[in-house]
Amino acid sequence: xxxxxxxxxxxxRLLPSADVSMFxxxxxxxxxxxxxMLFAEVPSPRVLLxxxxxxxxxxxxxxxxxxxxxxxxxPVPAQYA
Numbered sequence: 001x002x003x004x005x006x007x008x009x010x011x012x013r014l015l016p017s018a019d020v021s022m023f024x025x026x027x028x029x030x031x032x033x034x035x036x037m038l039f040a041e042v043p044s045p046r047v048l049l050x051x052x053x054x055x056x057x058x059x060x061x062x063x064x065x066x067x068x069x070x071x072x073x074x075p076v077p078a079q080y081a
Contacts, residue, residue, distance in 0.1 A: 019065075022058050029054045 012020040029051035032043045043051075 018061075022061060025054050026058055 015023075032041075032047050033051065035041050036043050
């Protein structure tokens with residue numbers, strides 16, 4: 001538990017705020033699944049659908065950010081080429 005707290009406190013400094021908020025949403029949707037696995041509680045179909053929606057959104061956003069960053073990579077100056 002102390003390691004998780006330290007990582008949650010230090011990790012967001014290295015990422016953009018939009019990504020951090022989406023990762024916290026991912027934790028929110030994974031909690032019912034972990035509860036399902038550990039305590040045998042069965043989530044409703046709406047919970048699973050909401051989790052799937054957030055995971056797809058997170059993947060699409062990550063793919064989009066990667067594509068934008070690859071397109072906007074500045075060219076290498078001639079003196080370093």
